[in-house]
Amino acid sequence: MVGPYRLPARERARLDALAAKRERCYARYGLRATVERTASGRPVVTPADTAGPADHGATGCEDGRLNTPTPTERKALAALSDLARPCLHQAGLELGGRPFVTFDPSGKDPLGGGYLAAKSAGPGTKEAARTAQRCLTTARRTQLEPYAAPVAELFLGIGDQNPARFDMSPANKAKVVGAAGLVLAVTVAVTAVVAVRLVRPLRALTLAAQQPPELHARVPVTTRDETGILAEAFNGLSERRERLQAQRKAMVSDIAHELRSPLTNIRGWLEVVRDGVVDPDPALLDSLHEEALVLQRIIDDLQDLAAADAGTLRLHREPLHAGDLLDQVAAAHRVAADAAGVVLRTRADGAWLDADPVRMRQVLGNLVSNALRHTPAGGTVTLGARRDGAHAVLTVTDTGTGIAAGDLPHVYERFWRAEKSRSRRTGGSGLGLPIVRHLVVAHGGTAEVASEPGTGAVFTLRLPAVPPPGDDR
Incomplete structure (x- = not known):
């Protein structure tokens, strides 16, 4: 503890200069020294050496100015003298002047400040010295x-006092009961409000779920917690149900339309033959046979789609050379291509795939028929096959009219055709491309299409490739 002995900045700077001067003086005589600073x-x-300044001839460096008390210390020592004088006088000792302060390097200062108060008088007895030190320490x-x-x-226990008993007046009891009742009422009210807010969305979900399916009810999403996420999932489910129901209705309407046209033709011609209006000549029989084939194709396509949806479509896989597959499909459509004035080409490398040859001919046949139908005379339809890493890529490229960008996402939908008039001249039943996608997916592949209006279209089938038979790679 420093107290009134704490030196101000000005006195500290002056003493620091004197200490540095003494340290430099010691250094000139080869004596190493350290500067320590007290708490004040x-x-x-x-x-730092065991030999003192006298052994090095450096006594001239100790001019006494560094140990002289500063004005702050003299003021504090004057107060210390006044406090110690009564004790010394009672012990029969007279101070005879004012004490001075020195630094105690041993660290044995009883008050821990690093100071040692001394008197400039001559030595006395040891008892007198101890008495004087005791008086100075007390002062x-x-x-x-x-x-x-x-x-x-720190007080432990309550002594001889009796502990106070818990005793309340009726007024204080009434206050405590009232406060407890108020807290309970507020708690019940807050709980009721929170419960109502939590239950309201669930009631809305229950009410919406109880509505007739054809209404496709929605619920408002007012929060972002678990209840809000549940409401969003319910609305998404309702939207999917509505979309599936619309697709189902459209599919039933499309099936009825596709079946009605050939049946109407067959019925009309049979009635006029029955009434004797026309004779059943070979041309008429060929026309009726063609309408029956249309019906048969539609029914076969629907059966294939139903089997694919149910997962019961059977595939008879075998190693299949992509080039041979393209040649077979091209040969089957060569006559139709020549009749339409379209050049049909094939371009294949040594790619092999593990697939059902009948189903793959059906897939490529649907794509080639579609390409021939939309390619004008003088155009080209090219069948390609190549190996791309672990896949065999089959392509059908035409130079026809192309597909609009807005129609590309719908080309694989059932009964969808860009020609809304459903003309037999420009489009089929709308089931060929959906069958292509389902058969390719059943083989573990993907079907894609890219096109720009006026430049043709490219249908790409990506299927798992296999090494050639007899190749162990």
Whole structure:
């Protein structure tokens, strides 16, 4: 503890200069020294060697100015003298002057400040010295007392007092009961409000789920918690149900339309033959046979789609050379291509795939028929096959009219045709491309299409490739 002995900045700077001067003086005589600083800020130069300054001839460096008390210290020592004088007088000792302060390098200062108060009088008896030191120590404690924290006192127990009993007046009991009742009422009210807010969305979901399926009810999404996520999932389910129902209705209408046209033709011609209006000549029989084939193709396509949807479509896989497959499909459509004035080409490398040859001819046949139908005379339809890593890529490229960008996402939908008039001249039943996609997916592949109006279209089938038979790679 420093108390009134704390040096201001000006006095500290002056003492630091004197300490540095003494340290440099020691260094000139080859004596190493260190500068220590007390808690009050006073620097003390201490030789680091065991030999003192006198052994090095450096006594001239100790001019005494560094150990002279500063004005702040003299003021504090004057107060210390006044406090110690009564004790010394009672012990029969007279101070005879004012004490001076020095630094205690041993660290044995009883108050831990690094100071040692001494008197410039001559030596006395040891008992007198101990008495004087005791008086100075007591005076110094008194001097530093205003700077020390108050003593903390800890009391354990209550002595001989009787413990107070818990006793409440009727008024205080009424206050406690009222406060408890108020807290309980507020808790019940808050719980009821929170419960209503939590249950309201669930009631809305229950009410929407109880509505007739054809209404496709929705619920408002008012929160982003678990209830809100459940409401969004319910709305998404309702939207999917509505979309599936619309597709189902459209499919039934399309099937009825596709079956009605050939049946109407067959019925009409049979009625006029029955009435004797026309004779059943070979041309008429060929026309009726053609309409029956149309019906048969539609029914076969629907059966294939139903089997694919149910997962019962059977495939008879075998190693299949892509080039041979393309040649077979091209040969089957060569006559139709020549009749339409379209050049039919094939381009294949040594790619092999494990597939059902009948189903793959059906897939490529649907794509080639579609390409021939939309390619004008003088155009080209090219069948290609190549190996791309672990896949065999089959392509059908035409130079026809192409497909609009808005129609590309719908080309694989059932009964969808860009020609809304459903003309037999420009389009089929709308089941060929859906069958292509389902058969390719059943083989573990994918079907894609890319096109720009006026430049033709490219249908790409990507199927798992296999090494040639007899190749162990």
